[in-house]
Structures are given as structure tokens and as C-alpha cells.
Amino acid sequence: MDGGNYRPCGDIEHLLGRRQFMGDLLAGTGVVAGSSLLASAAGAGEIAGRGKSVVVVYLNGGISQFESWDPKPHLETGGPFKAIQTTVPGIHISELLPHTAKQMHRMALVRSLNTKQDDHGLANNLVRSGRMTQSATEYPELGAVVAKGLERADFPLPGHIATMPAGAGGRGNNAAYLGPRYGSVNVGAEKGGVVNARLPDGLTVTADQRRHDWRRFADRRFRGRVDSAEIDAYTQTYEQALRLMERQELFDITREPSRVQEAYGRSEFGKQLLLARRLVEQEVPFVEIQHGGWDFHHNNFEFHLHYVADFDRPFALFVEDLAQRGHLERTLLIVMTEFGRTPRINTGYGRDHYSRAWSIALGGCGIQHGAVIGKTDAKGVEVTDRQVDHRHLFHTYLQAVGIDSAGDFDIAGRKFPVADPAVGPIQELLA
Amino acid sequence: MKPPNAKVTLDLVASKVMTDWAHPSNLLCCRVDPTGKYVVAGAIDHTIQRWEIANGKKTTMAGHQNWVRALGFSPDGKTLYSGAYDGRLLFWETGAENPKPVREIPAHRGWLRGLAVSGDGQLVATCGNDRLVRVWSARDGRLLRELQGHPDIAYCVHFVPGSHELVSGDIVGNIHHWKADGTERARVFEIKEIFFHIGDLAPFGGIINLGFSQDGRTLVASGLHKVSNAPGGNRRPVAVPIDWSTGEKRPKYESLKKDLDATMWRALHHPAGPLIGVMGKEVGFWNPGTPDVTHMTPTPSEIFDCDLHPNQIDLFTAHHDGHLRSIRIGRA
Numbered sequence: 023m024d025g026g027n028y029r030p031c032g033d034i035e036h037l038l039g040r041r042q043f044m045g046d047l048l049a050g051t052g053v054v055a056g057s058s059l060l061a062s063a064a065g066a067g068e069i070a071g072r073g074k075s076v077v078v079v080y081l082n083g084g085i086s087q088f089e090s091w092d093p094k095p096h097l098e099t100g101g102p103f104k105a106i107q108t109t110v111p112g113i114h115i116s117e118l119l120p121h122t123a124k125q126m127h128r129m130a131l132v133r134s135l136n137t138k139q140d141d142h143g144l145a146n147n148l149v150r151s152g153r154m155t156q157s158a159t160e161y162p163e164l165g166a167v168v169a170k171g172l173e174r175a176d177f178p179l180p181g182h183i184a185t186m187p188a189g190a191g192g193r194g195n196n197a198a199y200l201g202p203r204y205g206s207v208n209v210g211a212e213k214g215g216v217v218n219a220r221l222p223d224g225l226t227v228t229a230d231q232r233r234h235d236w237r238r239f240a241d242r243r244f245r246g247r248v249d250s251a252e253i254d255a256y257t258q259t260y261e262q263a264l265r266l267m268e269r270q271e272l273f274d275i276t277r278e279p280s281r282v283q284e285a286y287g288r289s290e291f292g293k294q295l296l297l298a299r300r301l302v303e304q305e306v307p308f309v310e311i312q313h314g315g316w317d318f319h320h321n322n323f324e325f326h327l328h329y330v331a332d333f334d335r336p337f338a339l340f341v342e343d344l345a346q347r348g349h350l351e352r353t354l355l356i357v358m359t360e361f362g363r364t365p366r367i368n369t370g371y372g373r374d375h376y377s378r379a380w381s382i383a384l385g386g387c388g389i390q391h392g393a394v395i396g397k398t399d400a401k402g403v404e405v406t407d408r409q410v411d412h413r414h415l416f417h418t419y420l421q422a423v424g425i426d427s428a429g430d431f432d433i434a435g436r437k438f439p440v441a442d443p444a445v446g447p448i449q450e451l452l453a
Numbered sequence: 454m455k456p457p458n459a460k461v462t463l464d465l466v467a468s469k470v471m472t473d474w475a476h477p478s479n480l481l482c483c484r485v486d487p488t489g490k491y492v493v494a495g496a497i498d499h500t501i502q503r504w505e506i507a508n509g510k511k512t513t514m515a516g517h518q519n520w521v522r523a524l525g526f527s528p529d530g531k532t533l534y535s536g537a538y539d540g541r542l543l544f545w546e547t548g549a550e551n552p553k554p555v556r557e558i559p560a561h562r563g564w565l566r567g568l569a570v571s572g573d574g575q576l577v578a579t580c581g582n583d584r585l586v587r588v589w590s591a592r593d594g595r596l597l598r599e600l601q602g603h604p605d606i607a608y609c610v611h612f613v614p615g616s617h618e619l620v621s622g623d624i625v626g627n628i629h630h631w632k633a634d635g636t637e638r639a640r641v642f643e644i645k646e647i648f649f650h651i652g653d654l655a656p657f658g659g660i661i662n663l664g665f666s667q668d669g670r671t672l673v674a675s676g677l678h679k680v681s682n683a684p685g686g687n688r689r690p691v692a693v694p695i696d697w698s699t700g701e702k703r704p705k706y707e708s709l710k711k712d713l714d715a716t717m718w719r720a721l722h723h724p725a726g727p728l729i730g731v732m733g734k735e736v737g738f739w740n741p742g743t744p745d746v747t748h749m750t751p752t753p754s755e756i757f758d759c760d761l762h763p764n765q766i767d768l769f770t771a772h773h774d775g776h777l778r779s780i781r782i783g784r785a
Contacts, residue, residue, distance in 0.1 A: 083684070096499075098478065098497070098498065102497070102519050102520045102538045102564070289653060289654075290652075290653065315651060315652070315654070315684060316684075317684050317685070318684045319684060319685050319686055320683070320684060320685060320686025321657065321683070321684075321686065324624075324655070324657075325651075325655050325657075325683075325684065327582075327655075328654055328655035328656070329654055329655060332654050367479070367497075369754070369755040369773045370686045370755075372684075372686060
């Protein structure tokens with residue numbers, strides 16, 4: 023080994039790193055200790071000056087628009103559920119969403135989506151990337167674009183976090199040409215949030231620090247000879263993992279008061295929402311929560327009865343909690359799914375994939391609260407007004423949090439449009 | 454030799470669809486009146502359709518405000534009881550020229566799922582999404598008993614033959630046996646093999662329907678099992694017989710030779726012996742004690758309920774395509 027200037031102990035960077043480690047740890051602990059459900063909101067000026075966040079609740083598999091945002095009661099396509107009034111006069115949603123109905127004044131609906139893609143994988147790609155694409159890796163997903171667009175040099179946490187029910191690790195390959203720095207980092211809502219985040223028995227902090235000092239030294243030397251984005255990505259991943267370890271308390275929802283945990287509920291979804299709220303408080307630019315398995319080709323109504331109930335109460339509490347803490351005005355909420363379900367009720371009392379006329383809900387930052395964009399015909403078969411698709415939505419999401427969706431990314435001298443330049447945002451949906 | 458309760462000789466191999474009456478909306482349930490004059494079916498257009506069996510004359514009975522899921526007749530056939538996803542129990546004069554509900558009872562919070570009439574005609578029992586079983590006076594509609602104990606949706610209810618005791622089944626695979634005075638549960642049977650759970654979110658299957666054998670010695674629970682993909686509907690139909698005196702489960706009735714992605718929506722015992730079960734587009738017949746289906750009669754559309762005509766040779770079936778069909782299964 024060439025000793026070079028490697029000094030495992032007493033190095034000024036080492037000392038700074040340790041000070042930073044302790045500082046971050048203390049800062050994190052302080053924030054956690056200050057949390058409480060529906061606590062007094064921070065001052066408006068304080069919140070307004072903070073970074074924006076986007077939270078996507080992804081209902082994987084395709085929730086039925088009839089049993090959620092665009093009910094058609096008493097019609098042959100409508101199913102057996104009624105529509106109920108919301109807090110916005112004239113807006114009705116499914117009776118399965120009584121709690122969310124009380125938050126509709128903080129939300130908006132788009133009922134006129136026609137995305138022309140009924141395949142799960144491909145539809146998933148297009149709603150996440152805002153492009154017509156066959157490949158999941160061709161364009162960066164919304165989370166990566168937001169992480170880059172809202173990036174702050176001094177921000178200690180990943181900008182793109184995906185929560186999982188249980189402990190999880192790794193990161194998603196969803197940043198395309200933006201690079202892995204903006205890919206999703208997977209964390210869990212249980213078991214302390216971040217897996218493998220504690221040092222193995224017998225390895226002290228000091229010894230671990232020496233290992234990393236050596237790694238950094240070797241990286242710097244190699245990087246001086248080889249110009250490689252991959253090396254940068256590895257280095258960045260290591261450093262990000264260290265920052266996660268240093269701030270793992272932020273991901274531990276058991277540090278919330280028990281009444282807060284009880285309020286969010288014991289479901290996997292409730293726990294993920296509570297984790298998301300903690301991350302929003304830390305100004306993480308993008309958080310995604312998965313609520314999976316909505317692909318009800320069979321028994322659609324029975325399953326929606328249970329699944330929507332599992333979604334409704336914790337989600338409504340999440341919206342209320344963010345609002346009362348003053349974070350909703352800086353947080354865009356999106357209830358995303360890959361397509362809707364068929365108006366036709368099939369022989370198994372299921373609904374199949376349907377992308378010609380479906381809906382999403384969104385709210386919070388930058389959104390015209392109480393808005394309903396577009397409509398479908400009486401039976402929910404076709405869009406009859408203000409047809410839009412995933413591309414318009416992608417522009418809208420970005421504009422809502424102040425990212426110029428008409429701009430370009432400059433990647434090694436090449437220009438990449440941030441969003442599909444053929445269309446623009448849904449202007450009337452923007453606040 | 455015919456069994457003591459049988460008036461007919463069955464000829465399952467020759468069984469086939471004999472009548473086919475159409476309605477433009479999916480049918481969920483059907484019952485034949487005990488006099489054999491009418492057959493009624495509940496539809497997702499919120500109506501009950503009544504057909505005169507002799508001539509096929511169809512009459513709409515409008516009164517519910519959601520899918521009509523459960524039907525039953527008084528023993529004399531003069532009164533029809535109906536239950537729907539509007540949570541209401543309606544009483545009707547069966548043969549009225551212009552039928553209107555003669556009594557409307559808000560019976561359950563949420564969907565009403567099951568309905569049964571006692572053999573003496575004095576009681577009507579209902580159950581629903583509110584996990585309750587309720588017992589009503591057939592004479593004046595008064596609530597007589599409310600039975601609590603199901604941990605989730607109560608799917609079906611049935612009177613124990615010759616008594617005011619009840620059995621009720623729920624979506625998570627429990628059968629509750631209730632004493633006649635309703636003061637306590639006599640027994641609880643757990644039939645967990647016909648219940649499946651998707652993560653922590655949603656139960657699937659459970660006790661879809663219940664029925665007793667002619668001699669009252671066997672209770673049969675029908676539903677589904679062998680689930681490989683619940684949202685995709687990959688499951689198999691099944692009926693589980695239970696010895697009524699001991700509570701012991703006997704070998705299941707299945708379709709072993711032919712894979713069917715189906716639920717057994719109803720299983721009933723024919724007086725001549727075989728068990729009849731509707732599953733997918735098929736009507737299955739099992740000899741008692743024989744696990745695999747003896748014979749299957751195909752139909753053009755998925756079947757969601759069935760009922761046997763008092764003549765014991767015509768089985769009426771309610772179909773997803775809106776048709777009510779009858780299948781001749783034997784001869785007098």
C-alpha cells in the first residue's frame with residue numbers, strides 16, 4: 023500500500039466527520055422528541071421558508087374509480103356503493119371514503135384521464151415517468167425528478183425515499199439518466215425503519231470510521247486516475263448509507279408518542295403514513311408509500327369494501343395531521359395508481375383494467391383545493407370533458423412544487439426535457 | 454328404491470336446461486315458492502323478477518334501492534321476503550298483480566347478505582355486513598332477537614330444521630349455532646379451510662352458504678378453497694359437510710377431475726340423496742360421501758344461486774347473464 027497522505031487517526035476530515043456525525047445525531051433526536059399528533063403548528067413564516075415535499079401514495083394494481091373518486095351510483099356500471107357528499111359542495115365520492123370526504127377541501131380530483139395503456143408494467147412506467155415509454159429505465163420517475171429538482175446541497179437525507187411495510191434496504195433503478203444519486207432509497211416502517219443500520223457487535227464507531235476513511239482515501243486516489251460515473255455512484259451510495267445510519271432515529275416510528283401510533287393505526291399502511299409524516303417534517307423532497315394489490319379482476323366489491331377502508335381513515339388522518347402541523351401547504355399529495363377499472367362488471371363480479379376513463383386524487387401544495395378537472399359520461403365509459411393523461415399530470419406535479427417542467431436537464435452537456443414538451447400542466451388545477 | 458322423502462327418480466346424465474327466461478340485469482339469487490307457482494330472482498338493477506312457472510309471465514317487483522341478494526318464502530307461499538344491499542328487509546304479497554312492499558324494515562347497517570324463514574313460518578332471520586344476525590316476527594315485523602358474535606361480515610343464515618335454532622356463517626369461516634332463545638351461542642364451528650386472507654387487508658371466501666340435509670343430520674357449508682390468486686379469482690369450489698350431532702367435519706365435496714375457477718354459491722341436498730352445488734357455469738351432483746363430483750350439467754352462464762322446485766325434478770338457477778333457467782334433473 024502506498025501510504026500517501028492517508029492518516030486514519032487525527033485527520034482533520036475524520037474529526038470534522040465525527041463532529042458532523044454527532045451534530046446530526048443530536049439534531050435528529052431533537053426533532054423526534056418534539057413530534058406529536060396534531061401538535062401546535064410551527065409559525066407560518068417558518069414553514070413557508072422550508073423546502074417542499076411530494077408524497078405519493080401508490081395504489082398498486084389499479085383502484086376502481088367507481089369505488090373511489092368517480093362513483094356512478096344506481097347505474098349498471100356503478101356497482102353497489104353509494105356516493106357521499108364531501109366537504110366541497112357538489113363533489114361526491116364513494117361512500118367507502120367517509121374520512122377522506124372530510125378532507126376534500128384540501129384535495130382535488132382529476133376525473134378525465136385517458137392514458138391508453140392497460141398493461142400493468144407499461145402503465146406503471148408511464149404514470150411514474152410522465153412519458154409514453156416501453157422501458158422502466160428510459161426516463162426518470164417522478165421521485166427522481168423531484169429529488170433533483172428540489173435538491174439542496176446541505177440536505178443530509180436521500181431526496182427520494184420509498185417506504186415499505188417491513189424493514190427494507192437497497193434502492194430503485196428509477197432515475198434513468200439522472201443517475202443513481204436520485205434513485206429511490208427503500209426504508210421500512212417497522213423494525214426501526216432502516217435495515218442493517220447498526221454496527222455489528224464488536225465493531226466500534228471508531229473502527230468503523232477508520233474503515234470509511236480508508237475507503238474514501240482509496241476512492242479519491244482511484245477517482246483521480248479514472249473518470250467514472252459509476253465510481254461516483256458507488257461513493258455517493260456509501261456516503262448516503264452512512265447518513266442514513268447517523269439519522270436512523272428519524273425512520274423509527276416507535277419514537278412517536280403511543281397515542282400518535284394508535285391514531286395512525288396498526289396497519290402496514292398507517293405505519294408507512296406515519297413514517298412519511300416524519301420524513302416530510304424533515305423536508306425529504308419525495309416520499310412514496312405503496313398500498314398494494316388493487317388488481318381486482320374478481321370479487322371487486324368485497325375487496326374494495328376492505329381495501330378502501332384500510333386506506334381511508336389513515337390517509338385522511340395524514341392529510342389532517344399535515345394540515346394542522348402546517349406542512350400541507352409545502353407538501354404535494356398524490357394518490358396515484360396505474361389505471362382504472364372497467365365499467366363492465368365481469369362474471370366474477372370483478373372489474374378489469376381500464377385506462378380510457380379514470381381518476382386520481384391529489385392535494386396540498388400548489389393545487390387548487392376543491393377542484394374537479396374533467397368528467398366522464400353517465401356510465402363512466404368515456405371522458406366527455408377536459409381529457410388529459412399522464413403527461414399533463416407530470417407537468418402539473420412538478421409545477422405545483424415550483425419545478426420548471428418546461429425546462430431541461432443538462433446531463434454531461436446533453437439536454438433532456440424535464441417533462442414531455444408536447445404538452446403542459448393542467449393550469450386550472452394549479453393554485 | 455326411492456328414499457322416503459323423494460318423489461322422483463333422478464336421471465342426472467340426461468339433465469339439461471329446459472326453460473330460459475331473460476332479464477337485462479345480472480341475477481344474484483332465486484327461490485321457488487313452496488306451492489310451485491312462482492320463481493323469483495333478485496337482480497343488480499335493484500328489482501325482484503317474478504316468473505309464473507306455468508307460462509313464463511314476468512313481473513317486476515320494485516322496492517329495493519340496491520342489489521337484491523336474499524329471498525325467502527313463507528311456508529304457504531303467500532308472503533315473499535327479500536333482503537338487499539340497501540340493508541332493508543321487505544315483505545311482499547307473493548302473487549299480487551301489482552306488487553308493492555307491504556312492510557319495509559331497516560334491518561341492517563350496510564348490506565343485508567342472508568335471509569331465512571323458519572319452517573313454521575313464524576320467524577324471519579337476516580344477517581349482514583354489520584356482523585349481526587337479527588330475528589324478526591313474520592307476523593308484524595318486530596325485531597325479536599339480535600345475535601352478536603361474528604367477528605366479521607355475516608354471510609348467511611339458516612334455521613335448524615324443525616326448530617327456531619339458527620346457524621349463521623361469516624366471511625372468515627365461522628359457523629355459529631344459536632339457541633332458540635338467542636341467549637347464547639350453542640356451538641361455533643371453525644371451517645378455516647374455506648377461508649383465505651389477503652395480507653392483513655381482506656378476507657376472501659368464508660361460509661358463503663349453509664344448508665341441511667333432508668334428515669337434518671348433516672350441515673353443509675359451501676364456498677371456495679385452494680386459493681392461488683384471490684384478486685385474480687383463482688380458487689376452487691367446495692362444500693364441507695359437518696355431522697350435526699358431533700360437529701365433526703366429513704370429507705369435502707369438490708370437483709377433482711375438472712379444474713374450475715369458481716365458488717360454490719349454494720349447495721343443497723336433494724331428497725333423493727345427492728348433493729347439488731352450483732359453481733361457475735356448472736351444476737354439480739355428488740353422491741353422498743363421494744368427494745368428487747358425480748356429474749356436471751353445463752349451462753351458458755355463471756350461476757350465483759339455485760333452488761329446487763317442489764316437484765323435485767326442476768332446479769332453477771340464477772345467472773350472471775340475467776337469465777333464470779330451469780334444469781330438469783329427473784322424472785316423476
